[in-house]
Amino acid sequence: MKFEILVKNFSLRDTLFCGQCFRFKAVEDGWFILFAGNNSCYVKQVEDSLIFERSTVGKNFWNNYFNFTTNYDEIFSFFDGDLILEKLAKAYRGIRILKQDPFETLISFIISINNNIPRIKNIIELLCKQFGEKNKNGYSFPTAERLKRYDLIDFNLLKIGFRSKYIVDAVDRVYSKEVDLKNLYNLSVEKAKEELMKIYGVGEKVATCVILFGYNNMNACPVDIWIKRALEKYYSNGATKQFLRCPGVAQQLLYYGMKNKYI
DNA sequence: GCCCAGGGAATCG
DNA sequence: CGATTCCATGGG
Numbered sequence: 001m002k003f004e005i006l007v008k009n010f011s012l013r014d015t016l017f018c019g020q021c022f023r024f025k026a027v028e029d030g031w032f033i034l035f036a037g038n039n040s041c042y043v044k045q046v047e048d049s050l051i052f053e054r055s056t057v058g059k060n061f062w063n064n065y066f067n068f069t070t071n072y073d074e075i076f077s078f079f080d081g082d083l084i085l086e087k088l089a090k091a092y093r094g095i096r097i098l099k100q101d102p103f104e105t106l107i108s109f110i111i112s113i114n115n116n117i118p119r120i121k122n123i124i125e126l127l128c129k130q131f132g133e134k135n136k137n138g139y140s141f142p143t144a145e146r147l148k149r150y151d152l153i154d155f156n157l158l159k160i161g162f163r164s165k166y167i168v169d170a171v172d173r174v175y176s177k178e179v180d181l182k183n184l185y186n187l188s189v190e191k192a193k194e195e196l197m198k199i200y201g202v203g204e205k206v207a208t209c210v211i212l213f214g215y216n217n218m219n220a221c222p223v224d225i226w227i228k229r230a231l232e233k234y235y236s237n238g239a240t241k242q243f244l245r246c247p248g249v250a251q252q253l254l255y256y257g258m259k260n261k262y263i
Numbered sequence: 264g265c266c267c268a269g270g271g272a273a274t275c276g
Numbered sequence: 277c278g279a280t281t282c283c284a285t286g287g288g
Contacts, residue, residue, distance in 0.1 A: 224268095
């Protein structure tokens with residue numbers, strides 16, 4: 001399928017590179033191959049137009065995935081009065097928090113534990129190639145049903161390392177619905193965290209990433225090493241009221257700003 | 264050889 | 277409770 005979505009104050013590049021998602025690849029001439037769950041497309045931004053080709057799914061899916069129905073101009077204006085967030089909001093106003101698939105987000109951020117982004121991307125790509133289903137642009141992200149067929153030894157072949165046992169436990173609990181991922185929408189951060197942290201290997205950080213990136217709960221605020229550094233540097237007296245108006249986006253701006261050495 | 268990466272569990276005081 | 281240590285792997 002081929003179509004176009006008109007966008008305003010949006011940056012495909014910043015949205016993809018700001019560290020929230022892992023399954024995309026720059027091809028040529030500004031095009032990206034983008035995967036989300038079992039869907040995929042070729043996508044390219046030309047000014048205020050987002051062009052899709054070879055999409056496996058209609059434009060409603062991507063409209064939702066990119067969160068285009070949410071007013072981000074308003075969210076960024078929440079930060080007025082906080083000098084750091086103001087500066088970041090101006091530079092990175094094109095960022096959107098994606099609405100990713102909860103299971104894909106869960107497994108991806110388990111893989112992210114004490115790991116770096118290029119390696120996380122590699123492992124996830126291998127995981128899809130090994131255990132996903134082939135489609136016209138590549139491979140789907142394997143479902144819990146599919147991953148249920150494999151064990152520690154299979155995952156270790158992908159160099160997942162000590163995280164393999166965490167994935168096995170996550171697949172078990174999701175498949176058995178002891179942790180029912182469909183029930184976590186619209187829960188408070190604390191309640192959702194309580195559920196997700198039943199999984200061996202899922203702590204505060206991974207849980208809040210799933211709640212933010214998989215359930216689009218803007219109150220979730222994952223704290224990794226970069227956010228820790230940013231908080232020490234700029235918020236040693238605690239978060240500002242502006243920060244607390246949208247912790248999810250504030251956190252994403254700080255992460256991207258720190259990694260880019262922009263702040 | 265060292266240190267680090269979108270951390271978490273186990274152990275110890 | 278907080279602090280420390282171990283966990284696999286690859287890049288710098």
